[in-house]
Amino acid sequence: MKIFNAQQIRDWDAYTIAHEPVSSLDLMERASQAFVKWFCNQFVQTRPVWVFCGKGNNGGDGLAIARILSTGGYDVQVYTIDYPGKASADYSANLERLKSHITPTQIAAITDFPEVPEQVVCIDALLGTGLSRPVEGLLSEIIVKLNSLTNKIVSVDIASGLYTDQSNAQDDVIVKPHFTVTFQCPKLSFMMPQNAHFTGSWHVVPIGLSEEYAQQTPASYYFTEKKAAETRIQPRQKFSHKGTFGHALLVAGSFGKMGAAVLSGKACLRSGAGLLTMHVPACGYEIMQISLPEAMTTVDKHEKINTQLPELDAYSAVGIGPGIGKEQPTVELVEKLLDTIGVPLLIDADALNILSENRQLLDKLPAKTILTPHPKEFQRLAGDSSNEFERLEAGRQFAIRHQVIICLKGANTAVILSNGDVHFNSTGNAGMATGGTGDVLSGIITSLLAQKYPAEDAAILGVYEHGLAGDRAAARRGQSALIASDVVEYLGW
Ligand SMILES: NC(=O)C1=CN([C@@H]2O[C@H](COP(=O)(O)OP(=O)(O)OC[C@H]3O[C@@H](n4cnc5c(N)ncnc54)[C@H](OP(=O)(O)O)[C@@H]3O)[C@@H](O)[C@H]2O)[C@@H](O)CC1
Numbered sequence: 001m002k003i004f005n006a007q008q009i010r011d012w013d014a015y016t017i018a019h020e021p022v023s024s025l026d027l028m029e030r031a032s033q034a035f036v037k038w039f040c041n042q043f044v045q046t047r048p049v050w051v052f053c054g055k056g057n058n059g060g061d062g063l064a065i066a067r068i069l070s071t072g073g074y075d076v077q078v079y080t081i082d083y084p085g086k087a088s089a090d091y092s093a094n095l096e097r098l099k100s101h102i103t104p105t106q107i108a109a110i111t112d113f114p115e116v117p118e119q120v121v122c123i124d125a126l127l128g129t130g131l132s133r134p135v136e137g138l139l140s141e142i143i144v145k146l147n148s149l150t151n152k153i154v155s156v157d158i159a160s161g162l163y164t165d166q167s168n169a170q171d172d173v174i175v176k177p178h179f180t181v182t183f184q185c186p187k188l189s190f191m192m193p194q195n196a197h198f199t200g201s202w203h204v205v206p207i208g209l210s211e212e213y214a215q216q217t218p219a220s221y222y223f224t225e226k227k228a229a230e231t232r233i234q235p236r237q238k239f240s241h242k243g244t245f246g247h248a249l250l251v252a253g254s255f256g257k258m259g260a261a262v263l264s265g266k267a268c269l270r271s272g273a274g275l276l277t278m279h280v281p282a283c284g285y286e287i288m289q290i291s292l293p294e295a296m297t298t299v300d301k302h303e304k305i306n307t308q309l310p311e312l313d314a315y316s317a318v319g320i321g322p323g324i325g326k327e328q329p330t331v332e333l334v335e336k337l338l339d340t341i342g343v344p345l346l347i348d349a350d351a352l353n354i355l356s357e358n359r360q361l362l363d364k365l366p367a368k369t370i371l372t373p374h375p376k377e378f379q380r381l382a383g384d385s386s387n388e389f390e391r392l393e394a395g396r397q398f399a400i401r402h403q404v405i406i407c408l409k410g411a412n413t414a415v416i417l418s419n420g421d422v423h424f425n426s427t428g429n430a431g432m433a434t435g436g437t438g439d440v441l442s443g444i445i446t447s448l449l450a451q452k453y454p455a456e457d458a459a460i461l462g463v464y465e466h467g468l469a470g471d472r473a474a475a476r477r478g479q480s481a482l483i484a485s486d487v488v489e490y491l492g493w
């Protein structure tokens with residue numbers, strides 16, 4: 001699913017109005033009905049609903065939502081806010097329509113803000129995607145009040161005060177909703193961990209905006225859901241054999257960190273590679289043979305670290321990094337690998353740190369190499385950023401400059417392609433913030449590369465399936481108990 005920016009969303013709206021055709025007032029009605037449908041599934045009719053409306057179209061939605069809920073039997077009160085600025089035409093039209101159902105109360109000063117009983121669900125329809133500047137004055141006082149309540153808050157389209165596609169300042173006043181019900185597509189700002197408090201649990205509801213516009217309008221940002229991920233899966237043919245599915249090489253492990261090698265190796269096999277060879281230091285030989293009998297093992301001459309590059313001819317993809325450490329002989333191994341590799345490559349963990357500390361190696365990265373940094377590793381690679389929008393932009397510039405693919409790990413892992421397009425992942429949960437899950441991801445993606453998946457598909461699908469396995473595991477045992485081995489256990493597609 002494409003993620004459009006605020007201007008594109010306005011254009012999408014206008015395109016739909018012109019081409020469907022539909023009046024903007026009817027489109028607002030459709031959006032409001034879609035919101036109400038979600039709302040009625042979430043909150044029973046006995047919950048009183050108070051709607052706080054600004055004067056733009058977001059406020060217009062609020063008025064229409066209030067009317068529809070009231071017609072549907074909810075006990076609804078409406079608060080309009082008296083602040084400088086002109087009301088939109090559809091807001092005014094909906095205010096007229098509302099009057100035969102509900103008499104709104106105007107808030108002219110913060111002292112007019114009502115006492116809100118505990119049971120009330122508050123709907124935030126103050127400002128939407130038309131936000132153009134920080135919220136000030138009475139509107140900001142109202143947001144502060146709303147945020148001080150213990151009541152459930154549901155934001156219409158986007159939390160009031162939150163920008164759609166740019167970073168807010170640290171001290172901006174923004175609603176902190178429990179839920180956001182957003183129209184037609186997720187918003188870029190929802191993808192940023194810094195905004196988690198300002199989205200709550202967010203849900204996209206379709207409002208029938210033009211499919212044609214969505215298809216023909218280029219976007220730089222995408223949200224990878226089930227369908228987008230599954231279309232990338234290559235079905236296995238009946239007459240295939242293990243040679244069909246490639247031979248992966250994982251260079252992993254060091255003394256005390258053989259677990260990283262085991263986890264990535266297991267994940268690699270569970271992700272469909274025909275054959276797997278693990279290259280590990282001598283101390284890891286028995287560990288690998290016992291814990292991963294399905295894999296072959298080549299051992300380094302060094303007891304504790306990897307120093308030698310195995311002959312690469314036999315392999316269809318290579319993954320390097322989990323648990324390897326940063327000793328000088330390992331740095332040399334990474335350099336030699338970059339000088340000689342002719343098959344798809346994944347670089348993770350300490351191999352990324354080696355790149356950060358030996359920056360001349362960056363110029364040797366083969367095109368479409370997949371890098372899987374967590375935020376700290378990414379910072380070492382690409383430098384500091386003052387917020388997550390800036391960090392994402394730094395990631396795009398890095399990916400374009402070096403022609404690599406970056407999986408920037410976190411909630412909604414961002415897969416940044418070498419043309420700068422970003423695919424945010426929809427799966428995964430906070431239980432996966434535990435040691436070893438990154439090693440699992442490396443194994444999955446290396447496996448897909450070995451099976452000749454295009455690098456973009458390997459990254460996007462690998463990240464999706466990794467998160468999905470984590471979600472299955474969390475559903476079975478809860479987030480706190482989740483460990484990386486569980487993610488491997490629940491892989492499967
Ligand atoms: N897209 C769709 O398909 C559909 C969208 N719909 C709905 O429309 C919403 C977008 O509507 P919208 O453009 O009228 O924006 P919204 O945020 O309500 O108000 C903008 C007004 O507020 C003003 N303003 C800006 N910042 C301000 C501030 N800090 N403090 C005070 N005022 C501020 C701004 O002033 P200006 O920037 O022009 O000076 C302008 O006058 C969208 O979120 C969704 O709910 C659905 O109804 C139907 C389908």
Ligand SMILES: [K+]
Pocket residue numbers: 058124125126127128155156157158159160
């Ligand atoms: K809002």
